[in-house]
Amino acid sequence: MLKIFNTLSGKKEEFTPIEAGKVKMYVCGITVYDYCHIGHARAMISFDIITRFLRHIGYDLNFVRNITDVDDKIIKRAEENGETTTALTERMIAAMHEDEIALGNKLPDLEPKATEFMQQIIDMIQVLVDKGFAYQGTTGDVYYRASKFSEYGKLNNRKLEEMLAGARIEVEAAKEHAADFVLWKPAKEGEVSWDSPWGKGRPGWHIECSAMSTHCLGNHFDIHGGGPDLKFPHHENEIAQSEAATSEQYVNYWMHCGAVRVNNEKMSKSLGNFFTIREVLEQFNPEVVRYLMVSSQYRSSIDYSDSSLKDAKTALERLYTALRGQEIASSFTATEFTTRFEDAMRDDFNTPVALSVMFELVRELNKARAENNVVAPEMAAELKSLAEVLGLLYQDPEYFMQNSTVSGGLSAEDIEDYIAERAQARQDKNFARSDEIRDLLSEQGITLLDSREGTTWTRD
Structure with missing residues (x-):
């Protein structure tokens, strides 16, 4: 039995797919105006692990993650760079894929772009207008009537009035109500735009996901996921739009991953603690970053720091050390370790407990190696199998141990030259030079x- 924490109900629930054996999942993707940061890495890795495990236990999964490629930030950045919005977004999409692959992620089955679904977006807005859930204001913007949707606020378990109380919401003269949000906005001179019944313009952010998700997965699907900052207003607005347009329940299970904090502070450019994935990977092996994300259950927040990354590196080295020089069988018979690992993952994808099972298996593997036990190769194969579910241990152990830290220092070739010189010195009984080389390398980590x-x- 698989249990998932459903944000909609606020508790763990037994997962029952709409169609037996099949899962349809949509996750909100990136607005591609800049390089991805470590907060994006958290969401990417969290839902990659979820997809891996769902497939591991036999589900036929259709994983859709959108790309927002038209947005105010995109238009502004393209103007600053002196390039077209298309040139900017294509460059950032390619960079996003590079980052994701470097982190060991598998790409989604579908990645719809907002600009490719403009007709579906316009059609959904028209349905909302026809049903009285949307209206065109005096400025030309088309707004959603939040107060008309009686269940508005159900994802966050708050009523509309409670969410507005104390909130800093700009009340525009064109709006009927402070909570109304834009579905279509008129284009400014020179901006990218599309023809619509309400004039040239472009969609609001929220309606894009409603149109893309329902087109790709149907009006009613199993799982919708995203980062913690999307619960309100984005996902709340998605529910209101989609259910008003289709008259069906939109999603059964809502999943939100935890935030990334930097040295126990919220990540922010203004605080100077903002890091892109690329900046981090200049300092650490990508698998170390992945391990840090995996070491915390996906709903928990993560504290990113040099110290936490070094701890992740040390833990990952323990796993790789067990495989270093160890023969790995081509097949194995699953043991209690696989059962316990899967039990942990079935409990709302509890990766910390799953990792603890892997470390128990490592201890048994190390004992078997020391005793030259014939079961060691099968144990190594089982460890690799469990690690694959988490996207770990995909590198050659020797390579990882020598490259778990990738910034600065001596090259691998330099180190091998020193080792060869030290071996010759020991053969010549020049132990002073041998010790000198060891100390020199130690100083270099x-x-x-x-x-x-x-x-x-290994690098320290």
Whole structure:
């Protein structure tokens, strides 16, 4: 039995798909005006793990994640750069995919772009206008009547009046109500625009997801996910638009991942603690970043810091050390470790408990290796199988141990040259030079590991 925490009900629920054996899931994607930051990495990795496990336990999953490629921020950035919005968004989409692949993610089955679904967006707005859920204001903007949707606020478990109390919402003269939100906005001179029954313009952000998700997955689907900042107003507005337009329940299970904090503070450019994925990967192996995200259950917040990344690196090295030089069987018989791992993941994708099971398996594997037990290769294969569900242990152990930190320092070739020189010095009984080389490498963060098979090394 799989249990998922449903934001809509505020509790864990047994997961029952609409169609047996199949899952339809939509996740809100990126507004592609800049490089992705570590908060995006949190959402990317969280839902990648969810998709991996759903497929691991046999579900036929259709995973859709949209791309917002028309937006005020996109238009402004393109103007600042002196390029077209298309040139900017295509460049940022390519960079997003590069970042995601570097982090070990598998790309979604579908990635609809807002600009490719303009007719579906216009059609949905027209339905809302015809049903009296939307109106055109005096400025030409088309607004959604939030007060007409009786269940507005159900995702956040608050009534409309409660959500407005104390909120800083600009009341425009063209609006009927402060909570009304824009579905279509007139284009300014020179801006990208599309023809519509309400004049040239472009859609509001919220209506894009409603149109794309229902077109790709149907009016009623299983799971809708996103970051913690999307619960209100974005997802609340999606529900209101979609259910008013289709007269059907929009989504059964709403899932939201936790936020990323930097040194226990909210990540913000104004605080100077804002990091893009690319900046982080200049300092750390991508799998170390992934492990940090996996080490916390997807709904929990994560504290990003150099210290937390170093802890993640140390933990990941323990896993790789168990596989270093170990034969891995081509097949294995699942043991209690697989059962317990899957039980943890079935409990709302509890990755910390799943990882603890993997470390127990590592301890048993290390014992089997020390005893030259014939079951060690199968245990290694089982460890690799469990890790694959989390998107871990996909690198060659030797390579990872030598490249878990990727910034500065000696190159691998330099280190191997020093090791060769040290081996010759020891053969010549020049132990002073041998010790000198070890100390020199230690100062550079390189630890040498001597064994009967030779000398290997890791970066500290």
